[in-house]
Amino acid sequence: xxxxxxxxxxxxxxxxxxxxxxxxxxxxxxxxxxxxxxxxxxxxxxxxxxxxxxxxxxxxxxxxxxxxxxxxxxxxxxxxxxxxxxxxxxxxxxxxxxxxxxxxxxxxxxxxxxxxxxxxxxxxxxxxxxxxxxxxxxxxxxxxxxxxxxxxxxxxxxxxxxxxxxxxxxxxxxxxxxxxxxxxxxxxxxxxxxxxxxxxxxxxxxxxxxxxxxxxxxxxxxxxxxxxxxxxxxxxxxxxxxxxxxxxxxxxxxxxxxxxxxxxxxxxx
Amino acid sequence: xxxxxxxxxxxxxxxxxxxxxxxxxxxxxxxxxxxxxxxxxxxxxxxxxxxxxxxxxxxxxxxxxxxxxxxxxxxxxxxxxxxxxxxxxxxxxxxxxxxxxxxxxxxxxxxxxxxxxxxxxxxxxxxxxxxxxxxxxxxxxxxxxxxxxxxxxxxxxxxxxxxxxxxxxxxxxxxxxxxxxxxxxxxxxxxxxxxxxxxxxxxxxxxxxxxxxxxxxxxxxxxxxxxxxxxxxxxxxxxxxxxxxxxxxx
Numbered sequence: 001x002x003x004x005x006x007x008x009x010x011x012x013x014x015x016x017x018x019x020x021x022x023x024x025x026x027x028x029x030x031x032x033x034x035x036x037x038x039x040x041x042x043x044x045x046x047x048x049x050x051x052x053x054x055x056x057x058x059x060x061x062x063x064x065x066x067x068x069x070x071x072x073x074x075x076x077x078x079x080x081x082x083x084x085x086x087x088x089x090x091x092x093x094x095x096x097x098x099x100x101x102x103x104x105x106x107x108x109x110x111x112x113x114x115x116x117x118x119x120x121x122x123x124x125x126x127x128x129x130x131x132x133x134x135x136x137x138x139x140x141x142x143x144x145x146x147x148x149x150x151x152x153x154x155x156x157x158x159x160x161x162x163x164x165x166x167x168x169x170x171x172x173x174x175x176x177x178x179x180x181x182x183x184x185x186x187x188x189x190x191x192x193x194x195x196x197x198x199x200x201x202x203x204x205x206x207x208x209x210x211x212x213x214x215x216x217x218x219x220x221x222x223x224x225x226x227x228x229x230x231x232x233x234x235x236x237x238x239x240x241x242x243x244x245x246x247x248x249x250x251x252x253x254x255x256x257x258x259x260x261x262x263x264x265x266x267x268x269x
Numbered sequence: 270x271x272x273x274x275x276x277x278x279x280x281x282x283x284x285x286x287x288x289x290x291x292x293x294x295x296x297x298x299x300x301x302x303x304x305x306x307x308x309x310x311x312x313x314x315x316x317x318x319x320x321x322x323x324x325x326x327x328x329x330x331x332x333x334x335x336x337x338x339x340x341x342x343x344x345x346x347x348x349x350x351x352x353x354x355x356x357x358x359x360x361x362x363x364x365x366x367x368x369x370x371x372x373x374x375x376x377x378x379x380x381x382x383x384x385x386x387x388x389x390x391x392x393x394x395x396x397x398x399x400x401x402x403x404x405x406x407x408x409x410x411x412x413x414x415x416x417x418x419x420x421x422x423x424x425x426x427x428x429x430x431x432x433x434x435x436x437x438x439x440x441x442x443x444x445x446x447x448x449x450x451x452x453x454x455x456x457x458x459x460x461x462x463x464x465x466x467x468x469x470x471x472x473x474x475x476x477x478x479x480x481x482x483x484x485x486x487x488x489x490x491x492x493x494x495x496x497x498x499x500x501x502x503x504x505x506x507x508x509x510x511x512x513x514x515x516x517x518x519x
Contacts, residue, residue, distance in 0.1 A: 003344070007377030014374020018360070018367075025362040097356030104322050105375035106348035112375075259326045 003107065011107055012115045019119035022089075023126070033081060033127040034134070037074035041135060045070055057198060059230035068141050072226035073195025075128050075150075076218060079158045082124035084186055087165030090116070091172050103256070110253045117166060117249065121158035128154055146229040153228040153238070157221040160241050163248035164217075170255025193219040194226075217244035270349060271336035272426055275300040275459060276321070281330035283316055290316040291482045293330070298461060298475070300335070303453040305470040306463040307502075308479035309510055314463040315355060317479070318431040321461070322352050334427060348376070351420030355431040355463075357412055359404045359419075365391070366400040369419055376423040386422050394418040394448060410441030417448065428452060431463045442469070467503045476502070478509045485509040 023030065045067040060068075093099040102112050132147060168181060190196075192209065193216050203210035213219050220237040227234040276298035283291045291313045298304045308314050319325040321332060323343045332339040334346040359368050366387060373383040391397050394414040404412060413433055420428060430449065434442040446462075446469050453460045462469065470476060476493045478485040486493045486509050490502060499505035 003377065010374050010377050010379045013379070014371050017374070018363070018371045021363055021367060022360070097354050097358040098360060100322070100324060100352075100354050100356075101358045101372065102375065103324060104347055104350075104352055106344045107375070108344070258324055 008107065008111060011105065011112070012118065015102075015112075015115040016119045016122060019116075019123055023123050029085065030127065030130070033078055033085075034130055036081065037078055037131050038134060040070065040074055040077070041067055041140075042138065057200075059227045059232045064141065067135075067138065069198075070196055071132075071135055071140050071142065072229060073190075073193070073222050074135075075131065075154070075225050076157060076161070076193075076195060076222045077190055078127050078131055079121075079124045079154070079161045079221070080186060080189060080218065082120065082127060082158070083161035083163075083165035084168075084181060085165075086116075086120035086123075086162055087169035087172075087181075090166065090169040091174075094169070109256060113166060113253055113256060114249070117159060117162045120162045120165075121155060124158045124162070125151075125154055142229050143231060146231055149231050150225060150228040153224045156238065156241055156245065157224060160217065160221060160245040160248065163245050163252055166252040167248045167255060170252055189216060189218040192216050193222055195219075195222050217241060220244075270345070270426075272300050272459075274333065274336040275302075276335070276427060276461070277331075277333040278317075278321075279331050279333075281317075281320060281327045281332060283313075283320060283325060283328055289482050291320075294479070294482070294484050295330075296477055296484055296487050298459055298477075300459050301453070301457045302475050303450055303460045303462065303471070303473075304475040304477060306461055306477045306479065307465065307467065307470060307506060308463075309465055311481070312465075312479040312510075313482040314465075314479060315431055316482075318352075318354070318429060318461075318463055321429055322350065322354075323347055348423070349426045351417075351423070351425035351428045353413070353416045353420050353428075353430040353433050355433075355435060357416065359412055359415060361405040362403065364401050364403055365396060365407070365415055368404060368415065369422060372419045373422050378423060383422075386424075390418040390421045391415075393421065408441075409437050410444060413437065413441070413445055414448065417445070417452075421452070426458060428458050428460045430461065432465070433462075434464065434466065434469065442466075446471075467506050470502045476505075478506065480510040 048066055090099060102116065103109065105112055136142070168185065192213050194213065195218070199210060199213055199219070202213055217240060220240040223234055224237040224241055227237070278294060278296050280293045280295050281291055282293055294317070306314055306317065316325065320327055323339055323346070326340065335349060337346045339346045360371070363371070369387040369391065370383060373379065373386065378386060388397070391400060394417055396411065396414055396418060399407070399411070404415065407415065417433070434445055437445065449460055449462060450471060452458050470490060472490055474490055475488065476490045477487045478493070486496060494501070494505050497505040497508050499508055
């Protein structure tokens, strides 16, 4: 069955609108998303700035404060948490049944999931820009045009991390199991990356950890954002993020496919 | 779509791992009829609903909705189906109208057309005055009515309801059963009403009895009664399932 393009756009607009409404109704979610990186920026970074020196390295052309260094990592952290929050909502919706309404709409399932992914990413953009405004007030040094240049990269990284969350939601049977995601996905992804320390420092400490960091797609999300904020592109990182997006989303669509996915085998809708 | 073909389920099989849920079930729903799908808990009703709504795919057999094969063309089949799941699927923090508008968008309805359909469907289910209320503030009966109104938004020809009266009190149940029968009678919808409560079956309905994943009987209520030798639906149900479920008798 071929449906007019307008039907697809109406569906996407509807999913975006619903996600926006839910976001408005869950103000505490917005505050939590903002407070978490600000604690890192204002407390953690303040404590570590004198211990952790950051040498001149691309894209920075001069010495920078530690607060400035960790901003891209904290942006990616917002998107990582947002992606996991969306997947948590999908597990909840599946348990509560409302996911069935989405999945029984007469549109291809990959498109319905993509709409959900785009909507979740749009919400994460609001959170990121709210954080950047506050970070700017604390003299974090980012060129004004960087806030604009980072937007397309934010879209890409948000989609990649959202797709990862969607993939995880397709494998999680019950809401209670979601707590494990914190320990086994979010924390390792965040700490085993260049979000908090330059990778050369990691390599000095442990070559194994350095290699793990280099295999972590979150590292490339952070580096893509770091370069974009300073009006530079990092094609290799962008390529890896795009590749990870394709893999994660492909697996998520497979996971939600009733013919072969995990939900089918577990007898859930 | 050929509405005269009704709903065909042919030798459908489904299992959760090694545990069979439906075993070679074949049945046909006549178009424009109210069919009660009766079975005790665990009979396979919800599995059948999940298969009909394309959430699951049969491991054997085929399903056709008004002549459209569900495996080959699920989107066409879903576009003519309205579904009310056993679990409530409303967004509690959104208003009645916002819930309706979201569903309308999923079915490609927007703007004035969507507004007209929302007004008409809410009025049809007696919810016209509640559009701005948050769903969280509605009682169970009204939430179910809202789900039925929502399922009618895109003008389906087949309405599929999976135990929609679970958790409702007796007046709300009777109200909902009457509404569903009205939709069938007045609008010519083909309705499949899955339930384990025999008092929701009316004399003029069609009846399908499932038990332990197998089809035990199907046909007009009078036909099933005659075939089973029972005087009423409860008696037929007890004989066909060879148990006396307490909740069915209540």
